[in-house]
Amino acid sequence: MNIQVKKAQKIQLCCVFLLVITLCLYFIYAQAKGLTWQFDDFANLKGLATADSYQGIINFVFGGGAGPTGRPISLLSFIPNVNDWPNNPWGFVQVSLFWHVLNSLLVFFIAYKLFSIQDKFQNNAWWMACFTTFFWCFSPMQVSSILMPVQRMTLVSAFFSLITLAYYIWWRIKYAGKSSLWQLVTMSLFVSLGVLLSLYSKENGVLTILYIGLCEILLLNDLAKPVYKKLWFFWSKLSLIIVPLFLLLYGLVTWKGITNNFNYYREFDLSERLATELIILFDYIKQIVIPRAIDFGPFHDDYKIYDWSMYQTWLALSFWVLIIISVVYLFIKNPKTVWVKFLTFSILFFLAAHLIESTFIPLELYFEHRNYVAILGVSLLIAVLIAESLYVVTSKFIVWFFVFIYSAIQIYSTQQVTSIWGQPLVAAELWAMRHPESARAIQTLSWQYRLYDFEDASIKILNEFYQKHPEHISVGMGTMIQMCSTSAHSPKNLKVYFYGLIDHSSKVKAPLELTTGLASLGGLIREGRCTGVALDDYQNFLYKLLTLPRVQKNPKIRHHINYEIALNYQYSGNQQLYIDFAKKAFYDYPSLSIAQIIALKLFQMHENQAAMRWIDESLSYAPTNAAKKSWIVSLSSLKNSIKQTDESLKIVDKSHE
Structure with missing residues (x-):
């Protein structure tokens, strides 16, 4: 009876804890209620405008282009917000908060199960799981994952990843020593389904297999094997190596495409990306453990690019090599020591969570939402360190005092970050000051100025940035668009500025910028609103873009340019050439x-x-x-x-x- 009463009390406490977490999360994130859309939202969510019918939903869910899988599961999660598009980003955030609460519940379950099977932590498992969940869900590093509407993809993928990991841990504990082949098959099928759902939400969901492998080898290995030892040895080792082997095979098979992507699409090469990511991973850890509210935000496209001639790169490499060797050595020497097991797990889990987005795949360099799952390892470790301190330090009051202060810093930092997001103009000015070399930050600030009818200031900051950074042609086109949209600029000035765009087009480092604003600029020119710039001038500009080496090697960019050329021919009445160039755009992409x-x-x-x-x-x-x-x-x-x-x-x- 006492056991049943204790279980009931624990369930009640868990429910109370979850309710408190939910209310606190909503209160803190409600500070961001006035937020606006971010740079990737329109590109990925614009299909919601027609997702009010069966066919519209099918087109939206299965028409995604954010990744190789199309991410249909994530896109399906946006359907409840069809009435919030395009005027209510807060409606998207509210649903995303629901997913975050679900993920927090899964984090609690995972932490509680992992701590409760450790003899040393059995009596402390409940509060340790609570702290792990608290640190994970209130980390300011999580803010951009929730407040950027399109990043619900991260939350949905994480949900399926975490529920798969939670199920595996539950299964592993329940069937320890049962030697049931059928249960192994059942578990494998469930894990496979969970990985697929996570993968079709976002591609890094495949890492779930690696998370399971690390859990098994480092934290669950002391449990009795659930099936025959040889079979289990094969299964557990396979879960640990299959993802790295898959990535290695993927890299070899697509090597040409990867190198072409770096050469013709990104402003950095593979060597520079690997060098820079070593430092970025260190920055992530620093921001997770010692957060500074002013450093968080959606814009990091100005992150300094490092190469192997810089001492910082070698220091970062030495740091990571030393850390990995040290923790592995400690684990080999002390495989039964609990804090060593969690230290090793936390470091390797963090690195595993970045295995796709921080290695050779030609993605952008820095995004905070890449740490959404990775923070779990750090959260577990901090809870373990607190528990170990209570065993070592004479005065427990001192330990709890520092825990309270540290927790308050986390909550305060998160509240500060969300309140900044809730004031779009203030946020845009702050982000532009913190990232003066970020084209996205400057464009966002210009957009906010325009919303408040500060047209001159909007044009001025774009033009000043473009004069310093002519390689960012998207900013130049943005300036031109705003100049054409006002009547304060003479035809001569517009023509001179447009020819400047043509002259600077060869300096572009990131070809994707050529497509940002191109359709809007073309529309204004065809409507005759860019007085002084003839349709022939614009057509010559487009033809020149097609001669650029980076454009010739990049079909996605050619797609946009060819379609703009097609629209020009349609406007001039040449329907056959319109169809010809529209087909070229189609063949390219x-x-x-x-x-x-x-x-x-x-x-x-x-x-x-x-x-x-x-x-x-x-x-x-x-x-x-x-x-x-x-x-x-x-x-x-x-x-x-x-x-x-x-x-x-x-x-x-x-x-x-």
Whole structure:
């Protein structure tokens, strides 16, 4: 009876703790209620505008381009916010907070189970799990994952990753020593499903397998084996090495594409990325353990690029090599010492969580949300260090006093960060001051100035930045767009500025910038709002962009430029050249929307047979992932409509005969 009472009390305490966590999280994040959209939101969420029907939902969920998988599970999680788009980013954050609370519950379960199987921590497992959860969910490093609407992808992927890890830990403890082959099969199927769901939410979900391997080898290895020792030895070691082997194989198979991506897409090469990430990983740890509210934010595109000729790179490499060797050595020498096991696990778990986003994959250098799951290892370690201190320090009051102060710093830092996000203009000015070399920070500040009708200030900061950094052509185009949108600039000034864009186009280091604002600028020129800049000038600019080596090697960039050229021909009345260049844009980067537009244009030109042939051809370019169904449904429906119209016209023609 006493055991049942204690269990009931623990359940009640857990519920109270979860309720308190939820209320505190909502209160702190409610400080950001006035927040606005961020740079990746429109590109990934604009499809919500038409996701109010079955076909619209299918197109949105299976039409994602944020990663190789399309991330349909994450995109599905945005459907509840269809009515919040595009005017209510706070509505997105509220749903994201719900996911964060679910993840916090899973973190508590994982921590409690891991601590409760350690003899030394059994009596302290509950409060240690509470502190782990508190540190994890209130870390200021988590703020951007929740307040950037599109980063719900991170939260959803983490949910499936954490629930898979939680299930594995529960299964491992429950079936220790049972020697059940069927249970091994059941567990393997559940883990596989969880990894797939996490993977199709965000690609780093595949790391869940590695998390399980680290848990097994470092924290669960003392438990009796759940199946035959040889079979379990194979399963556990496979879970530890399969992801690194997969990444190695992926790197070898796609090596040419990876190097081309670095050479023609990024402003840094592979060597510089590896050197810089060594330092960034150290910065992440520093920000997690000793947070400074002023250093958090969405803009880190100005992060200094390091190479192997700099002493900082070698210091960082020496630091990580020393840390890894030391913790592995400690674990080998003291495999039964609890704090050593958690220290080793925490360091390796943190590094494992960055195995994809901080190695050779040609992604951007620095994002805070990459630490969303990685913080779990640090959180567990801090709880262990507190527990160990209570055994060592004579006065427990001193330990709890410092824990209280440290916890207060965490909460205060998070509250400061969220309150900054809740004041978009103040946040934009602060981020621009902290990151004066960040093109995104300057563009965001310019946008905020424009919202408050500070047009002159908006143009001024863009122009000043562009004069210093002509390689950031997106800023130059943003300046041009605003100049065209006001009547305060003469045709001569607009023409001179536009020719400056043409001259500086060859200096671009990150070709993606060529597409940022290109459609808006083209629209203004075609509407005649950029007086002094003729359509021929813009067309020559686009043709020059196509001659740039980095553009010639980058089909995604050519896609945008070719479609702008097509729109210019459409505006001038040359429908055939419009179709030709629209097809070039499609071949460079197959898009369902462009396939539909071309078919409809051919239909409008009464070339019904050509329209149907084009639909058949474009279907051969449909992606092989889950988005293929969306292509087939949409284009087949369009083809049937054209076919029915064509047959109706033939019947009418025959009746006239």
